Amino acid sequence: MTQIKPMKIRKAVIPAAGMGTRFLPATKATPKEMLCLVDKPLIQYGVEEAVAAGCTEIIIVTGRGKTTMEDHFDKSSELEASLAAKNKTALLEVVRSVSKLAKITYTRQAEPLGLGHAVLMAKEIVGDEPFCVLLPDDIVDADVACLKQMVEAFNETGSTILGSEVVEGAAISAYGCLDCTVDAKNPQLLAVKNMVEKPKAEEAPSQNAIIGRYILTPRIFEMIEGIKPGAGGELQLTDAIKALLQHEKVYGFSYKGKRHDAGDKQGFLRATVELGLKHPVLGASFREWLKAFPV
Numbered sequence: 126m127t128q129i130k131p132m133k134i135r136k137a138v139i140p141a142a143g144m145g146t147r148f149l150p151a152t153k154a155t156p157k158e159m160l161c162l163v164d165k166p167l168i169q170y171g172v173e174e175a176v177a178a179g180c181t182e183i184i185i186v187t188g189r190g191k192t193t194m195e196d197h198f199d200k201s202s203e204l205e206a207s208l209a210a211k212n213k214t215a216l217l218e219v220v221r222s223v224s225k226l227a228k229i230t231y232t233r234q235a236e237p238l239g240l241g242h243a244v245l246m247a248k249e250i251v252g253d254e255p256f257c258v259l260l261p262d263d264i265v266d267a268d269v270a271c272l273k274q275m276v277e278a279f280n281e282t283g284s285t286i287l288g289s290e291v292v293e294g295a296a297i298s299a300y301g302c303l304d305c306t307v308d309a310k311n312p313q314l315l316a317v318k319n320m321v322e323k324p325k326a327e328e329a330p331s332q333n334a335i336i337g338r339y340i341l342t343p344r345i346f347e348m349i350e351g352i353k354p355g356a357g358g359e360l361q362l363t364d365a366i367k368a369l370l371q372h373e374k375v376y377g378f379s380y381k382g383k384r385h386d387a388g389d390k391q392g393f394l395r396a397t398v399e400l401g402l403k404h405p406v407l408g409a410s411f412r413e414w415l416k417a418f419p420v
Contacts, residue, residue: 134276134340135182136250137175137257140243141168142188142234147389156191158261160393163400163407167387168194171261172226178272180257182228184247188237195231200224239359241349248346255279258362260337264396266403267382271338278314278378279340285369288338289315289377290384295326300334301363303377315377317370322363333377335363336384345369 145157152160158168172183185194201220208217234246244258257272265271265288275286292300302321308314315333324330339362348365355361369375385396401411 132254134179134255134257134279136184136254137178137180137182137259137272138184138186138244138247138251139168139171139175139259139261140186140234140240141191141194141261142186142237142243144188144237148393154190156194157388158191159193159197162264162387162393162396163404166194166197167261167264169197169223169226170264171259172198172229174265174270174272175257175259176227177270178257178276180227180272182230182250183226184230184232184250186234186243186246187231188234198224198226198229237359239355239357239361241352241360241362241365244341244362245346245349245360251343251346253343255340255342258337258339258341262386262388263337264385264387264400265336265338265380265382266385266400267380269381271380271382272340274380274382275338275340275378278311278376281311282314282374282376284374284376285342285345285366286340287317287366287375287377288336289333289379290336291332291379292334293332297326297329297332297334298323300336302329302331303333303335304330305333305377308376313379313381315379317375317377319370320363320367322361333379335377338380341366342369342373344372 141158145152148157159166175183187194205217205220208220230250232246232250234243259272271288275288279286289303302324303315303317304319305315305317308316321330345365348368349360352360352364352368355364366375386392387396402408
């Protein structure tokens with residue numbers, strides 16, 4: 126079993142080609158990734174986290190009807206000129222900062238053939254170097270960006286790192302689950318022996334669920350190309366990582382922070398409230414309004 130020599134993580138892949146059916150009718154004409162959580166679209170939270178982890182190039186895997194994401198991160202000369210003419214300097218800086226976050230490259234996933242397939246679409250852009258994968262549905266509120274914590278773990282191990290959190294009871298059946306042991310030197314690291322996709326609670330090998338944060342070595346592309354389609358004819362990233370276990374070490378990582386599942390309506394509403402309460406401008410007045418809200 127080999128272990129790669131650590132390289133600096135420079136690139137992050139954000140799969141964003143899904144249809145967002147759980148948010149219909151809101152996502153009939155608007156990409157789910159562009160739904161606004163407090164005052165920023167979901168996709169921007171993901172890009173900002175990747176940048177905070179040291180990534181300088183973001184690869185967004187898009188699909189049909191996703192061009193508003195490209196517009197969002199592009200320079201908007203007309204809007205900037207209008208804000209400048211009205212002397213709205215604070216808003217002007219906000220708008221400019223979005224287009225300067227990072228170098229953003231787009232690639233298309235023509236068919237929704239699974240997360241593994243979406244990652245494979247970035248192969249030519251990523252090249253032969255380790256990279257991050259970030260699912261924009263998962264918003265992680267942390268003092269130190271979740272991906273930054275994971276990059277530090279990668280620098281320590283030189284191995285694939287999977288974001289993980291403890292999920293108790295029957296809820297574990299909604300996640301990929303790690304069969305793992307805690308590393309003796311670093312309790313945040315979980316040495317992975319196997320992975321089980323959506324196990325029954327009584328059959329789960331642990332309570333350590335995989336969340337939407339990954340640091341992958343470039344060998345993952347070979348593994349994706351070698352696996353067979355799973356349920357629904359899709360290429361599953363989990364299957365590719367299981368294949369990778371035969372060649373390289375893989376670790377789970379118990380990050381510090383709180384994850385919000387913004388991939389469904391209930392989770393999105395909860396994330397809106399919790400992040401709204403922490404907003405530096407809106408938080409105090411929002412809290413007072415909630416206190417007065419009739420139960």
